[in-house]
Amino acid sequence: MNPMRSWLITVCLVLITTSLADAQEWKQLDGDALFVLAREKAFNGNREEARLMLYEVLSRSPKYADVRILLARTYAWDGQRDQARKELQIVLADEPVNEDAFNAAVDVEMWDEQYAQALVLVNQAMIHYPNQEDFLYKKARILVELKQADAASQVVSRLLAIDPSHAKAHALMSELKKSSMLYTAGISYSLDLFSRSYDPANYLAAQLARTTSWGSAIVRLNYSNRFGTQGIQPEIDLYPKIANGVYAYINYGFSNNSLFPTHRVGGEIYSKLPKSFEASIGARYLDFNTSTVTIYTGSVGWYVKNYWISLRPYITPGPPGTSVSSVITVRRYFQDGDNYLGVSAGLGFSPDDRRIQSSNGLSTDGIYVLQSQRFGINWQKTFPRNYEFIINFSLVHQELTFDQGNYVWISSSLVGIRKRF
Numbered sequence: 001m002n003p004m005r006s007w008l009i010t011v012c013l014v015l016i017t018t019s020l021a022d023a024q025e026w027k028q029l030d031g032d033a034l035f036v037l038a039r040e041k042a043f044n045g046n047r048e049e050a051r052l053m054l055y056e057v058l059s060r061s062p063k064y065a066d067v068r069i070l071l072a073r074t075y076a077w078d079g080q081r082d083q084a085r086k087e088l089q090i091v092l093a094d095e096p097v098n099e100d101a102f103n104a105a106v107d108v109e110m111w112d113e114q115y116a117q118a119l120v121l122v123n124q125a126m127i128h129y130p131n132q133e134d135f136l137y138k139k140a141r142i143l144v145e146l147k148q149a150d151a152a153s154q155v156v157s158r159l160l161a162i163d164p165s166h167a168k169a170h171a172l173m174s175e176l177k178k179s180s181m182l183y184t185a186g187i188s189y190s191l192d193l194f195s196r197s198y199d200p201a202n203y204l205a206a207q208l209a210r211t212t213s214w215g216s217a218i219v220r221l222n223y224s225n226r227f228g229t230q231g232i233q234p235e236i237d238l239y240p241k242i243a244n245g246v247y248a249y250i251n252y253g254f255s256n257n258s259l260f261p262t263h264r265v266g267g268e269i270y271s272k273l274p275k276s277f278e279a280s281i282g283a284r285y286l287d288f289n290t291s292t293v294t295i296y297t298g299s300v301g302w303y304v305k306n307y308w309i310s311l312r313p314y315i316t317p318g319p320p321g322t323s324v325s326s327v328i329t330v331r332r333y334f335q336d337g338d339n340y341l342g343v344s345a346g347l348g349f350s351p352d353d354r355r356i357q358s359s360n361g362l363s364t365d366g367i368y369v370l371q372s373q374r375f376g377i378n379w380q381k382t383f384p385r386n387y388e389f390i391i392n393f394s395l396v397h398q399e400l401t402f403d404q405g406n407y408v409w410i411s412s413s414l415v416g417i418r419k420r421f
Contacts, residue, residue, distance in 0.1 A: 231257025
């Protein structure tokens with residue numbers, strides 16, 4: 001026999017024998033000890049092995065509720081929510097007031113985003129445990145998801161009366177107070193510094209946002225002072241809700257100044273997808289004095305733990321060729337969606353950028369297929385009295401429209417402040 005083949009067979013036999021020996025060893029444990037070992041395996045990510053142990057315990061003690069509840073949670077963690085529900089129904093059929101089973105059942109429905117059913121279950125649980133803090137907090141979170149902010153505030157107030165030091169309840173109350181503020185006003189200033197050819201460029205923007213029952217609206221006034229010219233551009237952004245998990249972006253801007261497009265129109269549809277993904281597809285249309293541009297874009301975003309990762313391409317057809325660019329963004333969120341630190345990187349030039357290299361907008365020769373590389377850092381943080389502070393910095397290495405093959409370094413800095421009320 002080939003020595004290598006003989007060695008492989010020996011290794012496989014040793015592994016199989018060791019695995020069987022381990023299985024026989026844990027089967028010798030009593031139910032409680034095996035349950036403890038299964039918990040350790042489950043919390044360390046070895047859920048398949050944990051389930052084998054839990055089923056072994058249940059084969060001996062079918063009504064061991066804690067074992068079946070843990071089994072249900074392992075299924076829920078792996079996305080097998082229907083199987084988790086079946087296991088919990090068995091427990092609640094035997095023990096209709098089992099607190100841990102209710103807690104797990106509420107979690108399963110919340111993780112599956114079945115908030116109406118989660119509310120039914122948490123209300124059933126609170127008949128027997130009216131002051132249980134986990135149930136109160138989860139009910140408040142469910143009511144938030146169901147857009148019942150007033151009811152959620154009442155539940156949080158009740159929870160804080162029971163436990164004034166409940167950190168999550170305080171955070172949720174702050175979130176609810178913030179969501180009840182319908183307006184946000186803000187102002188920002190940004191400065192572009194060029195390594196050659198251009199003087200510094202200045203930008204100022206003031207905006208007012210309003211949250212409504214159908215979505216949100218933002219009116220903005222942009223001011224630019226660059227290339228020896230000044231100009232303003234009013235614009236409006238709308239974010240209407242279309243369906244559950246689906247919303248749109250609609251933009252229109254107008255200017256009679258050469259620094260901005262005469263008309264700027266944008267539209268995009270965003271949709272929530274399974275497994276914490278989101279995708280969008282849309283377009284931008286820019287009408288300059290001497291040319292028009294249509295840009296096709298979209299995005300794919302993924303929320304994973306406290307991070308958001310997004311990829312957005314821009315495709316601009318037109319002579320002398322099609323321009324393709326893309327930007328990837330990674331954000332690390334902290335206590336909520338208004339507090340984050342992000343980085344972005346991109347390749348390729350998009351005429352949708354607010355930085356245009358010609359005082360007349362795009363060149364009369366049309367769209368150049370320009371080379372560009374960029375890197376940016378952005379930071380946003382909330383402060384007391386409902387203020388938000390924003391700092392962005394980016395560095396761009398960009399080909400010149402009038403001198404292709406030669407580049408300019410552009411450093412951009414932005415500071416902004418917003419106030420909710």
